[in-house]
Amino acid sequence: MKTKILIASAILVLYSCQNKDKTESKNIIKTIAEDTLSKTVAGTADVSEATPKDDKAVELIRKQLNVLLEKDLPAMTKNDRFFYYEAFDLNNDKKNEYFIGFSNSYFCGSGGCSGFILNNDGSVINRFSVTDFPILVTASVSEKFYDLVFETGGKFHLLKMKNGKYPSNPSVQEVWRGENPKESTSVLDINEKKLEKYSF
Template sequence: MKIKILVAFIILGIISCQNKDKTESKSIIKTIAEDTLSKTVAGTADVSDAPVKYDKAVELIRKQLNVLLKKDLPALTKQDRFFYYEAFDLNNDKKDEYFVGFSNAYFCGSGGCSGFILNDDGSLINKFSVTDFPIYVTTSVSEKFYDLIAVSGGKFHLLKLKNGKYPSNPSVQEVVKEEASRESAKVLDIDGKKLEKYSF
């Protein structure tokens, strides 16, 4: 009987030691996490070892923008050299096209902003101007590409592909009712989706 009681005490001692080790381990992890969080919030965390986020589409767009905007580059400030993008398969070929937009004073004016539509290989489909974001992708098709609706001057304009290009100035295209955009997918919803901003 004494042996059974002794064995029971030994087992209880081992269990309590293991629980103490787990509690200490959790406490250490919690302390490290809280310290890292406070340093991150304060801006003192060392993130020099953080891996650089590589995005194939971003690199492709960045490279193309440096070509397309070669003449503009000397006039651009550091704050002007940012873009947003969103991918969308415009022609159902299982390859995304890229909508690229800007939201700074260099690329935007009272009529809207400039932007580009690029193929999945980075080649230019279209440059457009005086457009407010988002752009709407309709279900109707012209030349195997979805028609677009762009807002310009507070009006909704229908953009159809013609000879491999969308119109570059939406403001002079056919005006459609706002209801036409409600059934459409939104791309480059810069404010609504809080899209990530990238430098180029």
């Protein structure tokens, strides 16, 4: 009888030790995850070493930005060299165009931020300035491309494709009358969609 009690006690001790190790392991993992999450939300996480997403679009955009911003690169800090992008088929040709935006002091000022719209092959449709994100894609079309609505200075402006380009300065375009177009799609919603940030 004493032998059975000793064996049962030994098993109970071993089991409780194993559970303690598992609990400590879970707590360490939980602490690391919570720390990373809080730093990400606060914007203090170091994403410079993050593994880039294996994506042909990212590589295409990265390559093009290094060409388009060649003269700017020497003046930029490491923290300035990040972009966000979102793909959208603007002309229903089954190929996505790319909206590229920035959210740092090099590309943004009191009037808003600048960015690019690129074709699927990386060629520039246009460079834009003084805009607040997101950009709205409407259901109306000009020259086979959807019209866009940019917010700048607290007002919405309608941008239509003309001679293969959208206007580069939204603030001087026609003011959109009324509320946001209900049928529009939001792109480059950098704050709400929590878009991934890429280096270039």
